[in-house]
Amino acid sequence: MSEFRTGARLALDWGQARIGVAACDPRGTLAYPVETIANVGDERAIAKRLAELVAEYEPIEIVMGLPRHLKGAEGASAAKIRERAQWLTRQFPSIGVRLIDERLTTVMATRQLHDVGRGSRKQRAIIDQAAAVAILDHALTVERNVGEPGGELILEGTQHGGA
Template structure:
């Protein structure tokens, strides 16, 4: 089983997170500067090969109500462009509150870094995805007589 990578797409930076080989734990990996699409694709291809990644999860920003606004539409377009250029499947995953959660985790650790939260937000997205994949299928209640 290969690793899963998550991306937190931004207009200036892309946060990258990676799962362990068992797809149990997500950790922040790096932040890629968004210089050009070509540079981003090349960097992602290197990371995919280096870490034996089998899937990429991209955070889809939705409002608290679940609606998709202009930012979500932009992410969808970017994800589609990346999916055409990368050698692994790309899936979208709801990222509501991932940056807020990442900031809270950072505060709990007592970290006061001024670095961007992009990679940590990607790790939050990925951990949520991994846990959802491990969740048992809901069992149907037996029919009542």
Template sequence: MADVPGAPAGPDGTVAPARQDDRQVTLPRGVRLGVDVGTVRVGVARSDPDGLVATPEATVAHVPGRHTDVAAVAALAAEAGASVVYVGLPRTLAGGEGESARRAREFATGLLGSTQTAAGGPGIEVRLVDERLTTVDAARQLRDSGRRARAQRQVIDQAAAVLILQVALDHERSTGRRAGATPAEEPGPVADARRAATPIPDRPRKARHRGRGADARSGATVEPDDKDPSP
């Protein structure tokens, strides 16, 4: 009988997903953490021991030039007994990497070193997963839920971390393998293929001809601003 994708952990503490290449592939049971690395804050999410659902866990302050955020996440991982930590890698829609991706890689490398030092052994597994559009999705979901902009800023990092982790969990259950890649490897797009396949449409831009002084009188096209219209 074929294994059912996404099946919960069995009595031996392993998750039994679909077969891969005619052989059984299992992952150890245990909490997973998801991390969204921001310029001001670092959002953290965690899963249940069976790796089914991601939930918000904490927000850690990021202080430039210091590594207190790395140490704090390492402590959270140790306290939770995490088997793996997924760090979001913010690639561009075209697949490139910029300054944000560099920070995420640096964070993941530092976290790997911190968990190894704290454990005195192989430590906790740290992997990078493609997080394209997760922060945008998180902001939209919070806005649609009716949260005000100020309140959004307090939880958006955790919400993005939840999305990062849930994509990784779904990948684990469907393939029987860890999502993403180690900091030393080149991450592939498979971990976030679902979100990358649904780009956000551009907002229509309309000309404004009233109440804009010289621009309106001259008939010039005036681009609307990109401010969030939410209160």
């Protein structure tokens, strides 16, 4: 069992319309929401904003939620995320990219916000950030408990035959 790695991390909840972003402190103690990036098909704008965030937070890795069906199978949404993860490895070759199972993170984030009186219709951008926080919290918890980084490390050119 290895020690918990120090270093900030960024987490992305990459959806069709928005990308929720979260970060954590270098000790991995606290994951917190950062912002929501509009995902309107402008890859250059997304790359520019992500590059600014990488420069600001200097993460040791980027964690992305991998949407799976409740039984664990991967569908079209997971395939799109895998493509995005590959794209990120090309954009930031010196930073690790990991995929973490995100089943129910958006549901949990929506419930938590609802519990504190924030409705989901007007708070979609906040829900995306909260989902990114949940993804990052999960990754940090796994690493603390198991002693190894959680999820799947994506290397440039890696192919996956997900079901």
